[in-house]
Amino acid sequence: MTTLPVFNGENGNGETPRKVSEIIAALCAGDPEDRITLHDLIHAFGLRAFGLAILVFALPNGIPAPIAPGLSAVLGAPLLLLAAQMLFGLDHPWFPQSWGERSYRRADVAKLLRPAIPVLEKIERYVKPRHARLTGQRGRRLIGGIVLWNALLLSLPIPFGNLLPAWAIILAAFGQVERDGVLVIASLGASVVATGWVWFLVDTSVSILQWIFG
Template sequence: MTQAATGAPLNGENGNGNGEAPRKVSEIVAALCAGDPEDRITLHDLIHAFGLRAFGLAILVFALPNGIPAPIAPGLSAVLGAPLVLLAAQMLFGLDHPWFPESWGARSFRRAEVAKLLRPALPVLERIERYVKPRYAHLTSRRARPLLGAVVLWNALLLSLPIPFGNLLPAWAIILAAFGQIERDGTLVIASLAASVVATGWVWFLLDVGLVVLEKIFA
């Protein structure tokens, strides 16, 4: 994937390589959606383009389609949950840069398909960015990476469960953790921890209700 193919630079560190402030997350996601719909994007392309913020941005991209209340393909939560689990495990064990198996990294997707999943999230991202700023930096430091990895890993496992209506809250717990890591905003990390507790309770409730329904059906 080249800058010419994207229609806008995708570098996750700054807009033009001249030391300017890092680009906003919404701008990076918008750049992913822009350009020729028939272009193909690989995971290797994304990780390279995201630069030093690759962990947070990659996690955000995989979580966003589940965080917007819109129809998605059946089973997509499980498909997107697999790379989230892998990325979270790497954060948990302190890796500095994301790694994907070669077969995953080389797999490509049409830009039109990527845009269809990510574009609905842009208005939400732009609203969040109005309030985001660096604070409580110790919660987003390298030492805190295992904590963020644990949050993402737990919620990615919840996200992967085939439970109707069970993906939205775990997805937002992941999105908040990723956004906090990207923007060095510790308040979002705290919010992601609270969202994780709520998401766990919600999924447990849905499981309990589902088991009761199944028991009545097959009793």
């Protein structure tokens, strides 16, 4: 088991919060045989735990890379739980003990998250705190709703249907972490596009099945 540093500079000690890309890189670095639990992550993420935890679960679906079949559904479950907690106004994420104590090899975590680092670095060039109402206490409920809806879409077993809902979630979570309301607005637009895309895929699949078996 490993002990992660606290990746949060908003703890009253005057430090500048680390960038999201730096936090993800730090999670991927170190002994590949170390094991990381969800409780480790939540503790390490500190005051930004909701947004950072959501990012960790959404990023593997947002970066086109080979992932295990069915991983979207597996990652969708904690996203649904986190989103529901945001909607109900919880201040800190909660996981069932069996989830929180389950450990994962750092090498496996890095395999899923490392491909996202260059993309995150590009996004960070344009990110800054703005439109604070969209990322404050009331805005958190909006972000929770965005994540919940797209996590439902993400959990559907639809080929090619993961990417757009995942990016709607990533933008919302990124906006919450960096207090950037523009990203939250962008996530709303991405949610509309993702919903239309998934609906198109479902409708097309149903039409093909009717043609084959009709």
